[in-house]
Amino acid sequence: xxxxxxxxxxxxxxxxxxxxxxxxxxxxxxxxxxxxxxxxxxxxxxxxxxxxxxxxxxxxxxxxxxxxxxxxxxxxxxxxxxxxxxxxxxxxxxxxxxxxxxxxxxxxxxxxxxxxxxxxxxxxxxxxxxxxxxxxxxxxxxxxxxxxxxxxxxxxxxxxxxxxxxxxxxxxxxxxxxxxxxxxxxxxxxxxxxxxxxxxxxxxxxxxxxxxxxxxxxxxxxxxxxxxxxxxxxxxxxxxxxxxxxxxxxxxxxxxxxxxxxxxxxxxxxxxxxxxxxxxxxxxxxxxxxxxxxxxxxxxxxxxxxxxxxxxxxxxxxxxxxxxxxxxxxxxxxxxxxxxxxxxxxxxxxxxxxxxxxxxxxxxxxxxxxxxxxxxxxxxxxxxxxxxxxxxxxxxxxxxxxxxxxxxxxxxxxxxxxxxxxxxxxxxxxxxxxxxxxxxxxxxxxxxxxxx
Amino acid sequence: xxxxxxxxxxxxxxxxxxxxxxxxxxxxxxxxxxxxxxxxxxxxxxxxxxxxxxxxxxxxxxxxxxxxxxxxxxxxxxxxxxxxxxxxxxxxxxxxxxxxxxxxxxxxxxxx
Numbered sequence: 001x002x003x004x005x006x007x008x009x010x011x012x013x014x015x016x017x018x019x020x021x022x023x024x025x026x027x028x029x030x031x032x033x034x035x036x037x038x039x040x041x042x043x044x045x046x047x048x049x050x051x052x053x054x055x056x057x058x059x060x061x062x063x064x065x066x067x068x069x070x071x072x073x074x075x076x077x078x079x080x081x082x083x084x085x086x087x088x089x090x091x092x093x094x095x096x097x098x099x100x101x102x103x104x105x106x107x108x109x110x111x112x113x114x115x116x117x118x119x120x121x122x123x124x125x126x127x128x129x130x131x132x133x134x135x136x137x138x139x140x141x142x143x144x145x146x147x148x149x150x151x152x153x154x155x156x157x158x159x160x161x162x163x164x165x166x167x168x169x170x171x172x173x174x175x176x177x178x179x180x181x182x183x184x185x186x187x188x189x190x191x192x193x194x195x196x197x198x199x200x201x202x203x204x205x206x207x208x209x210x211x212x213x214x215x216x217x218x219x220x221x222x223x224x225x226x227x228x229x230x231x232x233x234x235x236x237x238x239x240x241x242x243x244x245x246x247x248x249x250x251x252x253x254x255x256x257x258x259x260x261x262x263x264x265x266x267x268x269x270x271x272x273x274x275x276x277x278x279x280x281x282x283x284x285x286x287x288x289x290x291x292x293x294x295x296x297x298x299x300x301x302x303x304x305x306x307x308x309x310x311x312x313x314x315x316x317x318x319x320x321x322x323x324x325x326x327x328x329x330x331x332x333x334x335x336x337x338x339x340x341x342x343x344x345x346x347x348x349x350x351x352x353x354x355x356x357x358x359x360x361x362x363x364x365x366x367x368x369x370x371x372x373x374x375x376x377x378x379x380x381x382x383x384x385x386x387x388x389x390x391x392x393x394x395x396x397x398x399x400x401x402x403x404x405x406x407x408x409x410x411x412x413x414x415x416x417x418x419x420x421x422x423x424x425x426x427x428x429x430x431x432x433x434x435x436x437x438x439x440x441x442x443x444x445x446x447x448x449x450x451x452x
Numbered sequence: 453x454x455x456x457x458x459x460x461x462x463x464x465x466x467x468x469x470x471x472x473x474x475x476x477x478x479x480x481x482x483x484x485x486x487x488x489x490x491x492x493x494x495x496x497x498x499x500x501x502x503x504x505x506x507x508x509x510x511x512x513x514x515x516x517x518x519x520x521x522x523x524x525x526x527x528x529x530x531x532x533x534x535x536x537x538x539x540x541x542x543x544x545x546x547x548x549x550x551x552x553x554x555x556x557x558x559x560x561x562x563x564x
Contacts, residue, residue: 240498306497313499353500365499
């Protein structure tokens with residue numbers, strides 16, 4: 001996603017240049033009102049597709065945790081999505097898109113901290129003269145679309161910390177992440193801040209801005225929280241805890257895959273010309289190709305390395321492929337997109353066991369998928385987009401990483417000191433469903449993970 | 453009267469049931485169980501980490517028969533449940549002191 005106001009300015013320039021001669025070649029073939037309508041439609045369709053990714057995350061996580069923690073995982077997912085909606089409204093949106101009104105910095109010298117204030121939509125029943133930006137899209141559609149990205153970032157965190165984190169500290173962290181941490185770093189790129197203006201950083205739909213950010217926050221939390229009881233023993237043994245429902249995890253992955261067309265396709269931010277709608281189409285096709293590449297790479301690699309195909313890693317492979325293509329889904333060919341996604345899959349197969357060796361317990365593989373593949377995807381922009389520079393990609397990856405990891409660590413440590421972030425050992429063994437919620441996900445079925 | 457307890461591989465159940473019906477066995481009980489024998493479980497890989505499955509899923513059959521049927525029934529179970537591979541299961545035979553059919557009050561061999 002390019003920064004919003006730059007796109008708007010370019011659109012305005014195109015409009016002014018066109019003047020009375022609306023029959024010229026190019027974007028001006030479409031009347032400006034239609035451009036506004038079509039762009040808005042893209043945001044609304046893209047936005048509700050990305051909203052459905054919240055369902056995908058919920059199902060993926062519900063399937064990969066043990067049955068005694070499924071109701072809690074569903075609770076966290078619907079609550080975090082709703083908290084993100086409030087945090088982004090109250091603080092996040094204007095912090096992320098200050099439109100030049102930086103609290104610290106300027107558009108020219110580099111913006112560091114955006115504006116403070118609640119999000120405000122256009123009035124009811126506006127005419128063309130009242131639109132905030134006639135050459136772009138309605139503010140309501142832009143807000144809606146951007147909110148969904150913010151919520152997706154928070155969803156990434158919940159999976160990694162599943163099965164042992166207390167509900168309320170997690171939700172407090174979610175509010176801080178979605179209202180402050182995510183919007184500040186996102187403003188540096190998409191709000192036209194210093195990563196955009198000073199480094200020429202390219203991150204189309206957010207391999208770094210969304211996915212790595214979720215991954216860094218999850219990594220900080222997973223380290224402070226510690227592994228689930230019984231996952232690692234003192235002699236270096238690893239004890240897998242298979243998930244409750246692989247069909248649910250597969251459904252969740254397919255839903256995320258579908259939602260990603262809105263995530264990447266909508267990030268073209270324009271559909272009001274032949275060029276834009278053709279680009280959106282390219283993005284859809286490349287996004288799909290990358291996911292497929294990720295799955296195929298994992299299926300082959302796990303067969304060769306472990307003697308059997310690992311479904312849960314194949315699901316991670318699809319998502320790693322998608323994360324890998326997210327920083328640049330437009331310029332690659334279908335073949336390049338497939339290969340970029342396949343590398344994401346390879347990263348999953350090698351880094352899931354690596355995290356286990358380090359005794360960092362990531363229940364659903366969120367850190368390999370979103371952080372490691374996110375870094376790869378951000379660097380992969382260099383392969384197909386000649387506007388990208390190595391340092392222009394690498395330095396922002398490091399800056400965003402340090403910022404999010406350090407701030408998240410501080411927040412987790414404060415929460416841990418003030419209220420404790422981990423449930424008691426007894427509650428963990430009984431399962432969070434009964435101990436924290438007093439209800440079970442499957443009260444009428446077999447006992448699942450609670451049997452021998 | 454004897455109680456025959458047979459632990460077999462789950463996929464062999466239908467074959468065993470059909471063979472026992474052919475012998476005139478009037479009833480049997482089945483339960484899903486987990487356990488280990490000389491096989492001592494086996495190893496699997498989940499997300500790249502090897503782990504031991506300590507308890508392997510099996511089916512437990514419980515059949516009460518007259519003394520003169522014991523050899524025929526145990527032989528039939530052993531023959532039909534056998535694959536020749538590790539983990540085919542075991543059969544135990546125990547004495548039964550009494551039997552009673554709840555509906556009619558019949559006792560012992562009449563109740564089987």
